[in-house]
Amino acid sequence: MFRINENYLKLKAGYLFPEIGRRVKAFADANPEAKIIRLGIGDVTEPLPAAIVTAMHEAVDDMAKRDSFHGYGPEQGYGFLREPIAEQDYQARGVNVAADEIFISDGSKCDTGNILDILGADNVIAITDPVYPVYVDTNVMAGHTGDADKNGRYGKLVYLPVTAENNFTADLPSEPVDIIYLCYPNNPTGTVATRETLQKWVDYALENKCLIMFDAAYEAFVSDDSIPRSIFEIEGARKVAIEFRSFSKNIGFTGVRCAFTVVPKELTVTASCGTEVSLHQLWNRRQSTKFNGASYIVQKGAAAAYTPEGRQQTKALIDFYMTNAQLLVDGLTSVGITVFGGKHAPYVWLKTPNDMSSWDFFDKLLEKGHLVGTPGSGFGAAGEGYFRLSAFNSRANVETAIERFKSVVS
Numbered sequence: 001m002f003r004i005n006e007n008y009l010k011l012k013a014g015y016l017f018p019e020i021g022r023r024v025k026a027f028a029d030a031n032p033e034a035k036i037i038r039l040g041i042g043d044v045t046e047p048l049p050a051a052i053v054t055a056m057h058e059a060v061d062d063m064a065k066r067d068s069f070h071g072y073g074p075e076q077g078y079g080f081l082r083e084p085i086a087e088q089d090y091q092a093r094g095v096n097v098a099a100d101e102i103f104i105s106d107g108s109k110c111d112t113g114n115i116l117d118i119l120g121a122d123n124v125i126a127i128t129d130p131v132y133p134v135y136v137d138t139n140v141m142a143g144h145t146g147d148a149d150k151n152g153r154y155g156k157l158v159y160l161p162v163t164a165e166n167n168f169t170a171d172l173p174s175e176p177v178d179i180i181y182l183c184y185p186n187n188p189t190g191t192v193a194t195r196e197t198l199q200k201w202v203d204y205a206l207e208n209k210c211l212i213m214f215d216a217a218y219e220a221f222v223s224d225d226s227i228p229r230s231i232f233e234i235e236g237a238r239k240v241a242i243e244f245r246s247f248s249k250n251i252g253f254t255g256v257r258c259a260f261t262v263v264p265k266e267l268t269v270t271a272s273c274g275t276e277v278s279l280h281q282l283w284n285r286r287q288s289t290k291f292n293g294a295s296y297i298v299q300k301g302a303a304a305a306y307t308p309e310g311r312q313q314t315k316a317l318i319d320f321y322m323t324n325a326q327l328l329v330d331g332l333t334s335v336g337i338t339v340f341g342g343k344h345a346p347y348v349w350l351k352t353p354n355d356m357s358s359w360d361f362f363d364k365l366l367e368k369g370h371l372v373g374t375p376g377s378g379f380g381a382a383g384e385g386y387f388r389l390s391a392f393n394s395r396a397n398v399e400t401a402i403e404r405f406k407s408v409v410s
């Protein structure tokens with residue numbers, strides 16, 4: 001008799017966003033006249049920048065001709081994309097990352113899950129709470145946790161609360177851990193980490209031989225140069241960190257799919273046989289075996305974001321969403337809601353009014369305002385009493401959403 005991976009049985013009901021989708025569908029089916037505005041999942045709404053569209057059209061034309069047709073590409077990604085990433089995202093900012101340390105993929109969500117393939121099963125994992133649920137669920141699936149308790153917290157995982165009380169800055173773990181997930185600008189709280197905070201984590205990882213999984217999916221939304229955009233801006237990080245970046249939100253690729261992961265060559269670990277092993281080599285081995293690279297057309301589109309025209313258009317797109325975020329912050333603050341984030345990230349994290357539970361507030365907003373957000377408790381127990389609104393929507397929808405929000409809470 002075959003067996004299943006029984007770790008899946010430990011998972012709580014559904015992944016957060018499909019669960020929200022189910023509830024919204026039930027409401028929409030029962031109230032077909034309701035014009036629901038969705039500020040829940042961070043999914044982009046605006047068309048792709050013109051330079052990217054043109055580059056993708058040209059790439060399709062390449063595929064239509066024998067001379068410029070492309071079959072399998074390099075599993076690590078094409079040089080025409082890896083090189084501008086290394087030059088513009090890192091080297092131009094004084095950060096030491098080489099093109100061959102960059103692995104292009106079809107998404108950061110996939111990479112953050114897939115990376116567990118090259119890591120041992122007995123690592124103790126630390127996550128902030130609230131947190132992007134993928135870090136938790138992929139570790140559950142891989143058997144790195146115990147069962148969930150009644151608050152949904154899994155045994156063996158070390159939870160580091162980030163709330164208004166500690167200014168959304170996690171304390172160092174009070175028990176030994178091996179792997180630490182950090183996400184800045186943060187999903188879901190929209191808050192950022194200072195250079196000092198990240199240095200504290202890198203120093204801790206160096207001292208305790210830990211690995212930092214740094215998710216920088218939202219770095220393009222940082223508008224203040226004193227805030228680090230990459231963990232590799234921090235001294236010592238090349239020895240302890242892997243960085244995940246995504247094209248989903250900054251160039252509108254949630255549906256196109258392209259991302260990259262940086263695994264520095266200095267990142268090594270001693271295997272049980274005593275050999276020093278390079279994580280870069282392991283990841284390269286894993287990707288060459290299980291992945292055939294992101295498509296040529298998609299990578300051509302992503303590369304266009306690094307041309308002068310593409311950079312300008314991408315910046316305009318980011319500015320557009322960040323104006324939405326500012327409107328949300330201002331609108332909510334004007335009716336007395338306590339709001340965090342929204343300055344260097346496209347997420348606004350708010351305290352629910354009158355200490356309502358996150359899911360009660362979700363239901364109230366949906367029923368009375370036909371608005372969808374994300375309950376903070378869906379990101380972890382310490383997110384209870386908070387709620388997330390995404391700034392990814394049209395201006396008209398954001399403006400209408402603010403008016404509806406005000407009338408629901410007033």
Ligand code: MLT
Binds near residue numbers: 040041043109132248
């Ligand atoms: C979110 O809403 O948290 C994101 O869209 C999830 C993701 O990027 O996978």
